[in-house]
Amino acid sequence: MAKDVIIACDFPSGEETLRFLDRFTGEKPFVKIGMELFYAEGPQIVRAIKARGHQIFLDLKLHDIPNTVKKAMRSLSALDVDIVNLHAAGTRAMMEAALEGLTRPDGSRPLLIAVTQLTSTDQRAMEEELLIERPLDEVVMAYAANAAAAGLDGVVCSPLEAGKVHARCGESFLTVTPGVRFADGEVGDQKRVTTPARARELGSDYIVVGRPITQSADPVAAYQRCVEEFCHEC
Numbered sequence: 001m002a003k004d005v006i007i008a009c010d011f012p013s014g015e016e017t018l019r020f021l022d023r024f025t026g027e028k029p030f031v032k033i034g035m036e037l038f039y040a041e042g043p044q045i046v047r048a049i050k051a052r053g054h055q056i057f058l059d060l061k062l063h064d065i066p067n068t069v070k071k072a073m074r075s076l077s078a079l080d081v082d083i084v085n086l087h088a089a090g091t092r093a094m095m096e097a098a099l100e101g102l103t104r105p106d107g108s109r110p111l112l113i114a115v116t117q118l119t120s121t122d123q124r125a126m127e128e129e130l131l132i133e134r135p136l137d138e139v140v141m142a143y144a145a146n147a148a149a150a151g152l153d154g155v156v157c158s159p160l161e162a163g164k165v166h167a168r169c170g171e172s173f174l175t176v177t178p179g180v181r182f183a184d185g186e187v188g189d190q191k192r193v194t195t196p197a198r199a200r201e202l203g204s205d206y207i208v209v210g211r212p213i214t215q216s217a218d219p220v221a222a223y224q225r226c227v228e229e230f231c232h233e234c
């Protein structure tokens with residue numbers, strides 16, 4: 001089972017992102033590109049980072065009718081990214097269409113993972129605004145099971161949910177987990193955090209780490225510390 005640290009490159013411009021990545025002269029970390037950077041710079045920033053030898057998780061969280069998502073995924077697949085994602089709320093039909101669009105003529109494709117319920121959605125909003133009355137963790141697990149049934153490779157979730165997701169969807173179903181902080185670091189706006197070492201114990205397959213690395217005085221050392229704590233038994 002692959003275990004890796006993914007750096008969330010939440011920078012507003014390509015220039016800033018590439019300057020940050022210039023610091024990594026030896027290793028080529030796995031990076032996450034989100035909407036802010038992608039919408040500012042377009043596919044070119046993906047090509048530029050890929051050309052430097054990084055693996056890329058393109059975090060665009062697609063959610064539309066199945067045919068549109070299928071075609072969008074076909075475009076993303078041509079970009080040669082390694083992981084892409086969508087909202088499980090788009091239904092199984094949308095997730096299956098996404099997989100079809102993502103699969104290249106030779107049968108290869110990027111990994112496809114699902115967002116279940118966003119961590120910014122709480123029980124109240126779910127009940128009062130979305131009219132979903134079941135407990136939040138039950139909804140998260142049901143969406144994860146839908147993603148697995150549609151043939152997806154995993155979900156984005158908290159390390160605290162990784163064990164439950166594996167129990168429900170299988171050990172090989174990937175858990176990609178943000179909300180990671182060093183034991184002696186700042187928590188910031190994340191609510192439920194775990195250390196890289198704890199995330200490994202809990203069964204996370206990939207941890208997504210942003211500010212503890214990007215805002216560190218020594219990002220390369222912070223990244224290496226994450227790798228040591230999270231991957232040391234890999």
Ligand code: C5P
Nearest residue numbers: 008010119178179190208209210211212
């Ligand atoms: O800086 P930090 O380590 O909090 O960054 C975590 C990254 O993971 C950010 O890009 C954030 O948008 C993303 N994320 C998250 N929680 C989720 C889903 C994604 O923190 N539930």
